Each structure stands twice: as structure tokens, then as C-alpha cells.
Amino acid sequence: MIERRPWLNVLSHFVLCAGVLVTALPIWITFVASTHPADSLMSGRAPLWPGAHLFENYATVLDSGLRAAGSVPVGMMMWNSLIMALMIAVGKIVISIIAAFGIVYFRFPLRRTCFWLIFVTLMLPVEVRILPTFGVVASLEMLNSYWGLSVPLIASATATFLFRQFFLTVPEELAEAARIDGAGPLKFLFDILLPLSRTNIAALFVILFIFGWNQYLWPLLVTTDESFYTIVVGIQRMLAVDDAEPAWHLIMATTMLAMLPPVLVVICMQRLFIKGLIEQEK
Amino acid sequence: MEKRVVFSGRWVPVLLLAPQVTITLVFFIWPASQALYQSVLLEDAFGLSRKFVWLDNFRILFADPLYLDSFGRTAFFSSVTAALSLGLALVLAVMADRVIKGTALYRTFLIWPYAVAPAVAGVLWFFMFNPSIGTLTYLLRFLGYQWNHYLNGTDAMALIILAASWKQVSYNFLFFLAGLQAIPRSLVEAAAIDGAGPFKRFRTIIFPLLSPTTFFLLVVNIVYAFFDTFGIVHAITSGGPAQATTILVYKVYSDGFIGLDLGGSAAQSVILMAVVIALTVFQFRYIERKVAY
Structure with missing residues (x-):
């Protein structure tokens, strides 16, 4: 920090926050998708807010995996x-x-x-x-x-x-x-x-x-x-x-x-x- | 540099080096020489007959429009990926170096994609751009663009570039930030006193002083885009549609393991080895001579 430039500071924080958001966006969408039941991801568009099936989905994959794909427990x-x-x-x-x-x-x-x-x-x-x-x-x-x-x-x-x-x-x-x-x-x-x-x-x-x-x-x-x-x-x-x-x-x-x-x-x-x-x- | 004080013993050093040298010989040198040898053979897929064909495999490769296309595509893919991830990382690093509060916090939130496997990064972006349910596809449709990377080669290329750059920004960011923090404050302050504004200081002082870092990262990013992105391509596009995302390293794999063209795949391996060796030598030659100042 050399001289006072309030606008440049605001810009810096803005750019950094945008960077953090873009970095985090894929994870957020992935996390949200992992908390929904199967049918809400079938058509239309993926939801943006977490659903109620968090524990259910994670328990399913950890324990039995995806049987349809012939795969083993995660x-x-x-x-x-x-x-x-x-x-x-x-x-x-x-x-x-x-x-x-x-x-x-x-x-x-x-x-x-x-x-x-x-x-x-x-x-x-x-x-x-x-x-x-x-x-x-x-x-x-x-x-x-x-x-x-x-x-x-x-x-x-x-x-x-x-x-x-x-x-x-x-x-x-x-x-x-x-x-x-x-x-x-x-x-x-x-x-x-x-x-x-x-x-x-x-x-x-x-x-x-x-x-x-x-x-x-x-x-x-x-x-x-x-x-x-x-x-x-x-x-x-x-x-x-x-x-x-x-x-x-x-x-x-x-x-x-x-x-x-x-x-x-x-x-x-x-x-x-x-x-x-x-x-x-x- | 050598040690003056050393231990004596004839068998101890042999035993110490044995594991690493053995693994190097068995899993590096031997396979690499096999690749060299196979690249001059014509072999059928069952290994029943083989014929020595000199450099025919290479001649066939360079006469093959598919291979030449793949070369061009790889060059395009790696330069765009490198430019995108270096550019974004530089902007973020300069901003993070500027702010007084929160540098560490921003850093924490920006570096973690490094830990995400390329294939997993591919899956993340694949889901967001999924033609039927993807969030960003929906947004694009709203803006009037029909995104479909299953059918459209340009879309597929854009998708792997996005995923590859997203993952690499964090790495570049860390190195740029370390480079920026190593620039002496007094230089920048002197320029400020002489009346240079922030942009002029960046252009005439900071960026030139950062050039060794930039150069190093450029080579690393090209190597990354050439080789480490295999997972992204394999997981989300499998080289398609219509070869639109078949980069060289994917072609080695698909010609060798799926097409069972052993000689052709070996010849491609040899060409890739030459590329890596050239890049490594280039880096070692020039990294010492502090690029441009």
C-alpha cells in the first residue's frame, strides 16, 4: 500500500470476491445436487439451494455405491x-x-x-x-x-x-x-x-x-x-x-x-x- | 557443490541407491526404450508377427491428417489454457498483494482447487454445462445460446479449456503472489514518489521484475495442459465429438489401448517424450538467465 486510492481498494476487493465466487461456484452446485433426490435432477435445471436428502444420498454411496453402474461402495x-x-x-x-x-x-x-x-x-x-x-x-x-x-x-x-x-x-x-x-x-x-x-x-x-x-x-x-x-x-x-x-x-x-x-x-x-x-x- | 566430509563404505551407498535405481530402470528406462523400439516396428494387435519398418510409423503419423489436426488442437488448447489461467491468476495475485486486510483469507479460498483431481474438475464443469439440466446451460439458453458439447466440437473444446484453467489458476496464483511479495517495496515506493501511478508502476517495474516467475509458470502450464489434462478429456468428452477434443496425450491412449495400433502409439509416445525433453531443457537453459531485466 503506497498511496491512498479508495476506489482501487474497492476494485481489488471486488475482483478478489468475484474470483472466490467463480472458484467456489462449481463446488456449490455440486454440493447442492448431492443433497437432492434423483427425480429433481432428471429434467429442467439443477436446483440452486440444498435439498433434504443429504444424509440419505451420502449414506447410499458410501455403503452400496451405484448398483446400476455395476460399481462398488464408495x-x-x-x-x-x-x-x-x-x-x-x-x-x-x-x-x-x-x-x-x-x-x-x-x-x-x-x-x-x-x-x-x-x-x-x-x-x-x-x-x-x-x-x-x-x-x-x-x-x-x-x-x-x-x-x-x-x-x-x-x-x-x-x-x-x-x-x-x-x-x-x-x-x-x-x-x-x-x-x-x-x-x-x-x-x-x-x-x-x-x-x-x-x-x-x-x-x-x-x-x-x-x-x-x-x-x-x-x-x-x-x-x-x-x-x-x-x-x-x-x-x-x-x-x-x-x-x-x-x-x-x-x-x-x-x-x-x-x-x-x-x-x-x-x-x-x-x-x-x-x-x-x-x-x-x- | 560437493561435501568435503563423506562417509566411507563400499556397499552402503549401493544399498542406499538400489531401490530408486531399480525402480527407475524397471519402470522408466526400460519402458521408454521399449517405446523407442516399438516405434520402428509394425506389429499386429495380437503380437503374433512383427516387422522392422524403420521410420514408417512416423511417416504414417505425419501424413495422417487426424494426427496433424490433433497437434494443432493441442497447441490451441494448451496456449489458450495457459493464457487464461496465467492472466486470471496474475490479476488476482496483484489484487491480493494490494489489499491490506484479508490476503491470507483470500488465498485460502483461492488455492484449494489445486487439490481437485483434473478428472474431478472435469466432472464439476460437465455437470454445470450438462445440456439437459446444467445450471449454466440454462443461463446460456436464457441468453439465446444453445449449448451442447455432445454435438458441438467448439462447445466441447470450450468446456475442457474452462475446466483445465479453473484448476490451474490456484497454482499460478500462489506463485505469482510469492513473486510479488518478493519484490522490494522500496523500488515501488521510489516510483510512486516520482509520480508513477499504479498502472505505470505495474507496467514498468512490477511486471518486468515478475518475468522469471511468469516464464517458469508458462513452461509449467504448457506441460500441464499437454499431459495432466488427460483426466479431464477422458472423463467428460472422451476426445469427442468427432475428435474435436482429442489432444495428443489422449490420442496416445486411445490409439494404443482402444485402437491397439502398437507401433503408431509408440511413435506418438516418442514424439511426446521429445516434446517434454525439449521443454525441460528449454526451461533449464533459460530459467537461470533471469529473463528480461
Whole structure:
């Protein structure tokens, strides 16, 4: 704020409020639709004010899902999503930390090669190599399993880089002191390096949890058995019913449930989220 | 930068790196080389016979009007999405940086779409624009426009652009806001004392100082529009109507998994890999040289 310009202030607040409203509009309409019985979403236009079937609809989807679309209970899909997101987040963090530790604190032949090997993965998102990756996972018999859902997404150059950069800023004296006191590498890792990286790990966890929960293409390919459907993929299967108007009230309730965990994570851990996001992209 | 103090041990580092290197080799390097290999083969859908055809797959692709169309469509889609989401995010960030009260509150309410999966974002907009019951369709009909993205390719394209930009604004907003808050106040104040008004200050000081952020976001947004929007397209339009929303990454999927044209899909994968690698290298080359000031 440099000088007094009341009109510009009013304009700023106005623009921001408009932005917030446009951002929230889809959610409001979705929420409203999820509280109505099926027949009020059949024709005409979607209502703008919540109806009375909130608990009924959510209980239906959580408990039995959409039978007509041959789908499984949403509770189960959320459980699958949760397992997948946690496996991806924890797995990525663990293997990146130990790989970064190995690269920063040791000298060994092929160190550079390993580093570059990891670096290339930065450039190969799963979308560009879907068919062959699918082939590998199929031949390892990992289709329709939690391992197949998460392991191929676990290797990540970004997390390894983040930890490498962070380890490089840790003062040399700490490693020196640890060595003089007779601590081996693993003791140094667990007792000094990990406690120092606590906030970095937490921030990264927030980002990776969202990344894992929101995976779409990969679960779509690896899960043919519906008991392994994740919720984001499940919604698409509900929409794709043939010859019928989709059951909007239940789909919208499922959509709300699919958004809830990651959105809560972002809002409740905003500080960590922003830190993780901005540092990851440096 | 290297550490002076290191630990000794021959097998410890090997064990430490083994998990990541193994996964990288098995799920990244091997499939990528498979894609390269398959892209020069002609194979029938059952894998019974294969023939080495050099670069025929690529030649066929670039002679295929459908593929060229898809290229153009992807370029259009990603530039409009990037422009829309960057523009809106910049306006919002400048406003949020200006106001004294409520920056944190506005930020909270603006950033959460980041957490919404692209496919879910697609479903949200799909519902609002549903031709029979959508709220916005109703509004448009009232204004005299018959919206129907099932039949009209332009409507379908507009729908995926809206959904993709809506989701990306929050990400851009955060980075722009961080960039704006890092600009030294003294520069802006000095300009104000010299009599530059808010718009002139933005044009001559703030925007140039923000250019590294803008450039970084531009690359990120193009990558996002190229690859992460698969969920939006697959969930709401399935590339239709009449291929109107078949962007490249969707075409790789549909040619490979639905059309079972393995060589063609692999060739498309290779082209996409080249695009990603080019974008990444471009970013690493230029991000260091603080763009324009």
C-alpha cells in the first residue's frame, strides 16, 4: 500500500470476491445436487439451494455405491485411494531420502551415472510411456494390486533433488562431529539428518499425498477388478453408463467425497502445502 | 557443490541407491526404450508377427491428417489454457498483494482447487454445462445460446479449456503472489514518489521484475495442459465429438489401448517424450538467465 486510492481498494476487493465466487461456484452446485433426490435432477435445471436428502444420498454411496453402474461402495474406493496415496507418498519420500543421502554423503564409482539416471525420470511422465509401462507391470503380474498401483509412480527425481539440495545446505561440521564421535552413516542419517529435514518431509508429504490421491490414467489402466478401483476413476465409471441419464445425485455425492480429503489437507496444512509446492518447483 | 566430509563404505551407498535405481530402470528406462523400439516396428494387435519398418510409423503419423489436426488442437488448447489461467491468476495475485486486510483469507479460498483431481474438475464443469439440466446451460439458453458439447466440437473444446484453467489458476496464483511479495517495496515506493501511478508502476517495474516467475509458470502450464489434462478429456468428452477434443496425450491412449495400433502409439509416445525433453531443457537453459531485466 503506497498511496491512498479508495476506489482501487474497492476494485481489488471486488475482483478478489468475484474470483472466490467463480472458484467456489462449481463446488456449490455440486454440493447442492448431492443433497437432492434423483427425480429433481432428471429434467429442467439443477436446483440452486440444498435439498433434504443429504444424509440419505451420502449414506447410499458410501455403503452400496451405484448398483446400476455395476460399481462398488464408495467407501471401498476411498479406502483404495487412501492406500494408494499413502503408499506413493511414503514410498517416494523413503526411497528419495536414502538415494539423496547416498549421493551426497558417499563417493563411489558410477555416482554421476546414478545421478543422471535418476535425473532423466524428471522428463518422462507416465502419460508418455503408458503402453510399455503397462506391459512391464503386466508381465510382473502386478495388475490389480496395490503394488501395481503405486510402485511405478514411486520413483521421482523431484523428491530426490529436493532432499539433495537440502542435504547440501546442512553444515559440514555436523557430519564431521558425528564422525569424530564415532557415529556410522546410518546413525548420522537417523539421529541428525532426519530430524533436521522434518519440515521438508512434512511439506513434501502434503504435495505427494495430493498427487497420489488424484492419479487418474494409471489406476484406470492397472485396475480392471472393481475391488481395486480408486475413487477418481470410479466417478468416471459411474458417468459412463450406457443408454441412461447418469444418477446425478449419487455421482455428485461421490464427487464431493473424492474432493474432500485432498482439499482438507490443503486447507488445514496450508503453510506446509505452500512451502512444499514452491520448494518442489525450484 | 560437493561435501568435503563423506562417509566411507563400499556397499552402503549401493544399498542406499538400489531401490530408486531399480525402480527407475524397471519402470522408466526400460519402458521408454521399449517405446523407442516399438516405434520402428509394425506389429499386429495380437503380437503374433512383427516387422522392422524403420521410420514408417512416423511417416504414417505425419501424413495422417487426424494426427496433424490433433497437434494443432493441442497447441490451441494448451496456449489458450495457459493464457487464461496465467492472466486470471496474475490479476488476482496483484489484487491480493494490494489489499491490506484479508490476503491470507483470500488465498485460502483461492488455492484449494489445486487439490481437485483434473478428472474431478472435469466432472464439476460437465455437470454445470450438462445440456439437459446444467445450471449454466440454462443461463446460456436464457441468453439465446444453445449449448451442447455432445454435438458441438467448439462447445466441447470450450468446456475442457474452462475446466483445465479453473484448476490451474490456484497454482499460478500462489506463485505469482510469492513473486510479488518478493519484490522490494522500496523500488515501488521510489516510483510512486516520482509520480508513477499504479498502472505505470505495474507496467514498468512490477511486471518486468515478475518475468522469471511468469516464464517458469508458462513452461509449467504448457506441460500441464499437454499431459495432466488427460483426466479431464477422458472423463467428460472422451476426445469427442468427432475428435474435436482429442489432444495428443489422449490420442496416445486411445490409439494404443482402444485402437491397439502398437507401433503408431509408440511413435506418438516418442514424439511426446521429445516434446517434454525439449521443454525441460528449454526451461533449464533459460530459467537461470533471469529473463528480461
